[in-house]
Amino acid sequence: MRILVCIKQVPNQDAKYAINADNNGIIYDDNTAYWINMYDEHAIEAALQIKESIANSSIDILSIGPKRVESAIRRSLEMGADYGYRLVYEGEVTLSPSIKSQMIAEFCEGREYDLIITGVMSEDMMSGQVGPMLAARLDIPSATAVMQFIINTENNSIWLERELDGGLRGSLELKLPVLITVQSGINRPRYPSFSNVMRAKKSEIIEVATSTHLHNLQYERLVDIPEPEVGRQGIKLTGSLSEKAQALWELLHGKSLI
Amino acid sequence: MSNDIMIVCEHKDKEFLPITKELFHCANLLAKHYKSKITLLMPTFVPLEIACPEYDLMVVDSPYLAEYTCEGWEQAALLGVEEVKPDIIIIAHSSTGYDYAPRLAAKLDGSCISSVSAIEIRDDKVFYRRSGLYGKLDLLYDAVKRPLVITVLPGAFPAYEPLGGEGICRNISADIKLKQTSKVEYSLLDIIDTELDYASVVVAAGRGIGKEENLDLIKDLASCFNRSAVAGSRIVCDKGWLPYSSQIGITGKKVSPPLYIACGISGSAQHIAGMKEAKMVVSINWDSEAAIHRYSDISVVEDLVKFIPEFIRKCEKT
Incomplete structure (x- = not known):
């Protein structure tokens, strides 16, 4: 089974950032720590579990971006993936999922x-578009928010269960080749083993050029980063820890909530 | 550009789902600005006799549209696009919508903007707002390439109830084929009628609680209140710290208790949609930029591991 896992490197949730002069780009501090998008870690784990159960499987890891994304690819190899590819894109502008x-x-x-x-x-942009769009471009079926799956090599199909709204689950069978996007509840990503870490040190991450005509396509364009909408005009408690605790108690007590 | 709009409707037993009515409101805003036409596309398994004077209706029926499949709905939507030739296609950001909407955009080679929370008009131009960067910032987009596919965040727009009466309705019996999809089944997780539905106070734990042992703190906090229940964000349920029956959000439960206390919750749009009807919201999160603080009546910017024991001591004293 030939498996491709597409991963994104994201800045950590507490990263310091600034907004550029044109108000249409986010600039991260040089000290920013980047990691593998949490959901993609589950994708890697799902691929590794297939490799362990189906003979002659291989896992390619792919990420788009500048040199720094190689650390995310390297980490995937340390987890047990076979080959790493970086689609080279050095631009500052966040690329459209299209x-x-x-x-x-x-x-x-x-x-x-x-x-x-x-x-x-x-985790950072939360669009959820690249997966299904890629499947459509390749003209293969796809399923999003997958919570579990079973591959049937005899009839070349995959049975899977999707997470639906309001606690529903939906299951279906699709003919391979298929693209799935996985939800975080699907598995527990492993830590790299020592032997895989050593192996990954020697692996080369292959750089692949991307067509320049794609860089210049225009789809949706980020034009402004406005103040977020405020759902409620709340108050922020001030003072020492003890004063805040007292203030919260008084506010809740005043409304007979405690 | 005609700026004509097509809404792909989710419906059940000839009734529009609540989220579909929210799409109507969103479409009305766009149609008013562009002075354009709105067509409702309804994928069904039998021809429907319904009408709606405000909108054109297009019913696409096929036995293969009896239940949602990505393959079937993509074909139905593409057929609608071929007939209506819309510039803007509006779809719910539901588990069905986000499954096929990006595919539709790719097939049409158009723009795609997910989980739109507002339409903004500036200098006579239309922009689309969504939340980004872990919910800390809002992002405003211009759709350069048409057609444009947007998915609309549930709860972002008020529901619009269309008028009844005579209207144009076209039925198209479509030749939908499911070549790759089979064995479609739906099941309901056992999450109906839990104590969460009746609780006066919901204390919810998020990723910020750090480790499973800290759930005890959340439970201790809940025990300070009468008729309280403990809930969690999806991450906490995914980790197995709490069962999925206590998950709050679009994919879990929606609650509206008199008091909701969010502990270590960042406040993704998916989570907010599940708790924003609470009468009062208290958030405890050390990150002052966390989105949850914008949806709170009382914000406590503190480490919950230190704050919660302190608060419990205050409760015990009085």
Whole structure:
């Protein structure tokens, strides 16, 4: 089984950031720590579990971005993936999911993946578009928010269960090749083993150029980063820890909530 | 550009789902600005006799549209696009919507903006707002390429009840084929009628509680209140610290208790949609920029591991 896992490197949730002069780009502090998008870690784990159960499986890891994303790819190799690819994009502007999915589709040409796995969305931008768009570009079926799956190699299909709204689950069977996006409840990502860490040190991450015509396509464009909407005009408690605790008690008591 | 709008409707037993009525409101805002037409696309398994004077209706029926499949709905939506030729396609950001909407955008090679929370008009131009960067910032987009597919965040717009009466309704019997999909089934998790539905005070734990042992703190805090219940964000349920029956959010439960206390919750749009009807919201999160603080009546910017024991001591003293 040939598996591709698409991962994104994201800045950690507490990263210091600034907004650029044009108010349409986010600039992160040089000291920012980046990690693998949490949902994509689950995608890697899902791929590793397939590799352990189906003989002759191999896992390719792909990420788009500048040199720094190689640390995320390296980490995936340490977890046990086989080959790492970086689709080179050095630009400052965040790429539209439409462009990213076309870059990956280009990469997939001739590689004949049976299964493509990615996270249900990125933690930072939360669009959830690249996966289904890539499947559409490759003209293969897809399923999002997958909570569990079973691959049937005899009839070349995958049975899977999706998370739906309000506590519903939906299951279906799809013919391979398929793209799935996984929800975080699907598994517990492993820590890299020592032997895989040593192996990954020697692995080369292959750089792949992306077509420049894709860089210049225009889809939706970020034009402004306005103040977030405020759902409630609340109060922020001040003072020492003890004073805040006292103030909260008094406020709740005043409303007969405690 | 005609700026014509097509809404793909989710419905049940000839009734529009609440989220679909929210799409009507969103579409009305756009149609008013562009002075454009709105068509409702309804994928169904039998022809429907319904009408709506405000909107054109297009019913696409096929036995293969009896239940949602990505493959079937994508074909139905593409057929609608071919007939209506809309510039803007509006879809719910539901578990069905986000499953096929990006595919539709890719097939049409158009723009796609997910989980839109507001439409903004500036200098006579339309922009689309959504939340980003872990919910800390809002992002405003211009749709350069058409057609544009947007998915609309549940709860972001008020519901609009369309008028009854005569209207144009076209039925198209479609030749939908499911070549790759089979064995479609739906099941309900056992989450109905838990104590969360009746609780006066919901104390919810998020990723910020750090480790499973700290759930005891959350339970101790809950025990300070009468008729209280403990709930969690999806991460906490995914980690297995709490069962999925206590998950708050779009994919879990929606609650509206008199008091909601969010502990270590960052406040993603998905979570907010599940608790924003609470009468009063208290958030405890050391990150002063966390989105949850914008949806709170009382914000406590403190480490919950230190704050909660302190608060419990105050409760015990009085």
